[in-house]
Amino acid sequence: MFYNLLFPLTSEWSALNVFRYISFRSLAALVTALVLSILLGPRFIAWLRRLKCGQYIHEDVAAHAAKAGTPTMGGLLMMFSLAVSMLLWSDVTNVYVWQALLVFVGFGAVGLWDDMTKLRHHQNRGISGRAKMAGQFAVACVAMVLLYVDSHYSSKLTIPFFKEVTFDLGIFYLPFGVFVMVAASNAVNLTDGLDGLAIGPSIVACLVFSIFIYITGNARFSNYLLVPYMPGVGEVTVFCAALVGAGLGFLWFNAYPAQVFMGDVGSLAIGGTLGYLALLCKQELVLSVVGGLFVAETLSVILQVSYFRWTGGKRIFRMAPLHHHFELKGVPESKIIIRFWITSILLGLVALSVLKLR
Numbered sequence: 043m044f045y046n047l048l049f050p051l052t053s054e055w056s057a058l059n060v061f062r063y064i065s066f067r068s069l070a071a072l073v074t075a076l077v078l079s080i081l082l083g084p085r086f087i088a089w090l091r092r093l094k095c096g097q098y099i100h101e102d103v104a105a106h107a108a109k110a111g112t113p114t115m116g117g118l119l120m121m122f123s124l125a126v127s128m129l130l131w132s133d134v135t136n137v138y139v140w141q142a143l144l145v146f147v148g149f150g151a152v153g154l155w156d157d158m159t160k161l162r163h164h165q166n167r168g169i170s171g172r173a174k175m176a177g178q179f180a181v182a183c184v185a186m187v188l189l190y191v192d193s194h195y196s197s198k199l200t201i202p203f204f205k206e207v208t209f210d211l212g213i214f215y216l217p218f219g220v221f222v223m224v225a226a227s228n229a230v231n232l233t234d235g236l237d238g239l240a241i242g243p244s245i246v247a248c249l250v251f252s253i254f255i256y257i258t259g260n261a262r263f264s265n266y267l268l269v270p271y272m273p274g275v276g277e278v279t280v281f282c283a284a285l286v287g288a289g290l291g292f293l294w295f296n297a298y299p300a301q302v303f304m305g306d307v308g309s310l311a312i313g314g315t316l317g318y319l320a321l322l323c324k325q326e327l328v329l330s331v332v333g334g335l336f337v338a339e340t341l342s343v344i345l346q347v348s349y350f351r352w353t354g355g356k357r358i359f360r361m362a363p364l365h366h367h368f369e370l371k372g373v374p375e376s377k378i379i380i381r382f383w384i385t386s387i388l389l390g391l392v393a394l395s396v397l398k399l400r
């Protein structure tokens with residue numbers, strides 16, 4: 043909004059020219075969302091407590107008993123700070139920033155529906171798996187159609203590390219894109235089982251995509267780095283920065299020992315949005331590298347359930363997703379979290395190397 047209101051006045055006051063730069067507005071968006079989350083956090087958490095939004099805690103991991111009553115739905119705080127910061131600092135006439143916000147709010151609404159249902163039942167029984175999937179598919183389909191009908195968007199799949207190799211999926215890009223968003227949304231949700239475990243790697247992934255998106259929207263850089271160019275996409279860097287700020291602000295309160303959990307309203311929204319960002323900058327497969335930790339958590343569940351069924355009751359891990367396995371082995375929670383963060387930073391750096399190694 044500042045861009046739309048102040049940049050046109052540059053001829054009268056040249057200092058306002060600074061609003062032209064995506065880099066400046068992105069930094070401002072990050073700081074705004076971060077400060078807003080930190081300032082509003084204590085009141086917001088107190089409000090959740092008054093509403094009795096305490097998380098139901100399973101009894102099968104003993105170490106989690108102490109977490110009983112921790113308020114959930116902290117994702118709402120992220121959503122608010124992200125939306126305010128994005129509105130203030132982005133070019134509000136840009137269609138892609140609105141699409142990104144739509145994905146965040148859409149997936150978040152499905153999560154909120156689940157969280158509210160769990161709250162009403164005073165236990166961990168939310169909406170049915172089928173209803174949740176239907177909601178996620180509906181949001182992903184809308185977002186994917188909006189991207190697909192865009193004349194600048196290509197249905198070609200970019201293959202990391204191979205500059206010449208692309209696969210044109212044609213109309214099949216639509217179901218593929220929907221799958222990417224829904225899978226990413228569920229993968230982040232599965233990972234969200236320890237304090238700061240989901241938000242840390244999400245921040246790293248978002249930072250990596252902010253770089254890819256900035257390059258995708260810049261004709262000169264994209265040409266130099268052989269990244270598909272898409273005019274207008276660069277503005278989404280401001281959205282990514284606001285999301286990083288909102289995520290860091292949430293982590294302020296979600297850091298071990300957590301004062302608030304993000305809830306499905308946060309985890310589904312962040313995951314779906316990471317999927318959308320990967321599709322937007324045509325780095326669909328890079329998502330599985332930068333989000334390798336989310337992939338590992340999801341694979342651990344798939345392997346555990348398949349092996350359990352195949353062997354009639356045997357397990358590979360003490361418990362899936364993976365973080366529960368380490369917990370039951372006696373690794374302290376804070377150590378698991380920090381090691382997962384370090385792994386995600388490493389994966390983020392590998393993902394960025396795609397830009398040069400091809």
Ligand code: 57M
Nearest residue numbers: 099100102106114234235236237238303304305306361362
């Ligand atoms: C999300 N939710 C957390 C919080 C958070 C198929 C199966 C693998 C599904 C999986 C599952 O239900 N996953 C969904 C997991 C829950 O956190 C809430 O949920 C939100 C995210 N959706 O924001 O509101 C608990 O996680 C802990 N937590 C923290 N800090 C945080 O910042 O400590 C969350 C955020 C919270 C809190 O304790 O209550 C969750 O884990 O329930 N199911 C499982 O993960 C279960 N695994 C399992 O049954 N494994 C089986 C099979 C099916 C694979 C096996 O290995 O044999 C475990 N879940 C729990 N205990 N809690 C079982 C043990």
